[in-house]
Amino acid sequence: xxxxxxxxxKAFTRRALVLAGLQGAAIAGLGAHLYRLQVVERxxxxxxxxxxxxxxxxxxxxxxxLLDRTGAPIAVNTQSFAALVTPENADxxxxxxxxxxxxxxxxxxxxxxxxxxxxxxxGYVPIEILTGLTWxxxxxxxxxxxxxxxxxxxxxxxxxxxxxxxIGHLTGYLAEPxxxxxxxxxxxxxxxxxxxxxxLERSFxxxxxxxxxxxxxxxxxxxxxxxxxxxxxxVPGEDVTLAVDAGLQSYVAERLLAxxxxxxVVLDIRDGGILAMVSQPGFDPNTLIDGITSAEWAGLSxxxxxxxxxxxxxxxxxxxxxxxxxxxLAGLQAGVITPDHAASCRGFxxxxxxxxxxxxxGGHGRVGIRESLKWSCDxxxxxxxxxxxxxRIAEMAKTLxxxxxxxxGLAGERTARIPTxxxxxxxxxxxxxxxxxxxxxxGQGYVxxxxxxxxTMAARLASGRALTPSLIRRGPDxxxxxxxxxxxxFLSLAVGGxxxxxxxxxxxxxxxxxxxxAEAMAGKTGTSQVRRITMAERQAGVISNNDLPWERRxxxxxxxxxxxxxxxFAAAVxxxxxxxxxxxxxxxxxxxxxxxxxxLPDQAEHHHLIAAGPEQPPSTGRG
Numbered sequence: 001x002x003x004x005x006x007x008x009x010k011a012f013t014r015r016a017l018v019l020a021g022l023q024g025a026a027i028a029g030l031g032a033h034l035y036r037l038q039v040v041e042r043x044x045x046x047x048x049x050x051x052x053x054x055x056x057x058x059x060x061x062x063x064x065x066l067l068d069r070t071g072a073p074i075a076v077n078t079q080s081f082a083a084l085v086t087p088e089n090a091d092x093x094x095x096x097x098x099x100x101x102x103x104x105x106x107x108x109x110x111x112x113x114x115x116x117x118x119x120x121x122x123g124y125v126p127i128e129i130l131t132g133l134t135w136x137x138x139x140x141x142x143x144x145x146x147x148x149x150x151x152x153x154x155x156x157x158x159x160x161x162x163x164x165x166x167i168g169h170l171t172g173y174l175a176e177p178x179x180x181x182x183x184x185x186x187x188x189x190x191x192x193x194x195x196x197x198x199x200l201e202r203s204f205x206x207x208x209x210x211x212x213x214x215x216x217x218x219x220x221x222x223x224x225x226x227x228x229x230x231x232x233x234x235v236p237g238e239d240v241t242l243a244v245d246a247g248l249q250s251y252v253a254e255r256l257l258a259x260x261x262x263x264x265v266v267l268d269i270r271d272g273g274i275l276a277m278v279s280q281p282g283f284d285p286n287t288l289i290d291g292i293t294s295a296e297w298a299g300l301s302x303x304x305x306x307x308x309x310x311x312x313x314x315x316x317x318x319x320x321x322x323x324x325x326x327x328x329l330a331g332l333q334a335g336v337i338t339p340d341h342a343a344s345c346r347g348f349x350x351x352x353x354x355x356x357x358x359x360x361x362g363g364h365g366r367v368g369i370r371e372s373l374k375w376s377c378d379x380x381x382x383x384x385x386x387x388x389x390x391x392r393i394a395e396m397a398k399t400l401x402x403x404x405x406x407x408x409g410l411a412g413e414r415t416a417r418i419p420t421x422x423x424x425x426x427x428x429x430x431x432x433x434x435x436x437x438x439x440x441x442x443g444q445g446y447v448x449x450x451x452x453x454x455x456t457m458a459a460r461l462a463s464g465r466a467l468t469p470s471l472i473r474r475g476p477d478x479x480x481x482x483x484x485x486x487x488x489x490f491l492s493l494a495v496g497g498x499x500x501x502x503x504x505x506x507x508x509x510x511x512x513x514x515x516x517x518a519e520a521m522a523g524k525t526g527t528s529q530v531r532r533i534t535m536a537e538r539q540a541g542v543i544s545n546n547d548l549p550w551e552r553r554x555x556x557x558x559x560x561x562x563x564x565x566x567x568x569f570a571a572a573v574x575x576x577x578x579x580x581x582x583x584x585x586x587x588x589x590x591x592x593x594x595x596x597x598x599x600l601p602d603q604a605e606h607h608h609l610i611a612a613g614p615e616q617p618p619s620t621g622r623g
């Protein structure tokens with residue numbers, strides 16, 4: 001019995017020792033783990049712990065402004081109050097928004113929009129609920145913040161466009177970020193900011209957005225700031241100064257209001273600066289900043305007058321007779337004709353089995369170079385185009401700036417079309433035909449241009465240099481454009497014809513002349529045929545464009561520069577379905593150029609002056 005007790009005692013002792021050893025090992029392991037957590041990996045877990053109570057947050061900075069050439073504001077920031085919500089800090093987002101809607105007016109569509117956006121982006125990114133709060137609304141929300149988890153009120157910048165629809169096609173507008181793969185848009189989304197949706201706001205997003213600041217703050221369990229720990233200031237966005245003159249832009253827009261659909265461009269011939277660019281009708285970017293309803297957007301998008309389209313750079317029009325200087329210079333430069341060349345106009349020309357008519361049915365008789373432009377004789381240019389050929393015409397058109405994209409910083413700029421034989425073969429698999437050259441000779445057929453290109457052509461003819469248009473004001477160190485590869489004598493002939501168009505009593509634009517000799521303009525009318533008047537329409541009494549519905553009438557064009565002897569301004573006007581260039585477009589160009597002289601008198605400025613172009617011959621008009 002005693003022996004059994006001894007055996008049991010030994011077994012118990014062994015088990016106790018094993019258990020004690022296991023307990024000791026467990027304690028040692030726990031101690032080692034605690035030592036690793038508290039000593040070895042202390043910094044790591046300290047950081048993780050801090051993340052639970054310390055929040056790093058980017059702080060927005062003021063967006064850069066868009067200014068006109070004189071420093072007048074075109075796109076600026078105004079201070080406003082905005083209500084925002086951070087979804088991850090809201091107990092229930094829909095409930096928080098519903099409570100907020102009892103304090104300030106928030107419609108159901110906006111609430112749903114915030115909820116939808118919360119599902120598309122990280123929960124820590126704040127979402128703007130409503131901006132432009134009044135002081136009373138801001139105060140009411142601030143008092144109720146303890147019952148509104150995740151909601152905050154901030155004072156922030158709101159974009160404003162003082163000129164409204166006058167400048168909308170140039171500035172563009174701001175909208176919610178949509179391309180989160182883009183670093184700039186992604187950063188803006190994290191800041192709860194809008195980005196440039198189009199126009200200059202989009203083109204200069206990086207310069208305008210600036211660099212955000214950084215704030216390190218201690219927050220409570222609901223994400224609310226308890227105290228500020230550190231703050232790194234950001235860099236405000238950079239201001240961008242444009243070549244545009246706000247006063248002239250406003251005048252041009254007002255002058256075009258009488259037209260249903262039109263475009264106009266005014267250039268500074270000295271440096272290519274775009275002083276005004278207007279597309280009528282326009283749109284007010286202020287109305288788009290906070291978003292519009294689907295019905296309102298559809299109204300803009302489906303409007304047949306295309307208010308969202310910048311017709312100055314995206315509208316493509318057959319240039320009509322404004323193209324005749326191209327054909328003339330192509331013939332002179334190629335040596336196909338000489339400065340004393342003349343043609344006989346009987347009112348038509350026969351090419352094969354086809355007859356091409358001059359606009360003057362009885363013909364112009366004998367026509368020299370000056371008269372060919374002054375009277376806009378079609379037969380002269382039919383014949384000359386055949387002699388020169390489409391490829392040399394196309395080469396001269398490109399030299400003068402047609403069929404070219406200038407990359408002025410606006411999306412949607414079109415190159416339009418200057419056709420060649422090779423182009424037609426590639427586009428249609430057909431050879432170029434002589435009848436198509438005849439049509440091209442008067443700026444019809446496959447030839448298309450934009451208002452910006454036509455203004456550039458006028459500026460190059462006036463200056464004799466290959467200047468390029470720019471929406472951004474160029475500094476004094478800008479390189480001077482190279483001379484055009486055209487004989488100055490030939491340029492003088494073309495400019496002399498344009499001078500006669502306006503200043504000779506029998507010129508097609510005599511009625512639109514500028515009486516002041518110091519501001520006298522040279523120009524060229526153009527009528528871009530939309531469609532021919534059919535025989536059935538003639539039998540029904542349709543004689544001219546004015547007898548047709550608006551959408552079937554010809555486009556009216558005019559290109560010009562002023563003054564003649566020391567060119568300063570160039571302009572192009574396109575009036576959609578306006579009829580004749582001399583009756584509609586030319587008076588607009590005249591008024592715009594006169595206003596340009598009034599607003600921008602010729603005085604020394606802080607940039608180089610392009611040398612005057614070829615010497616302009618004085619008008620020798622009759623009477």
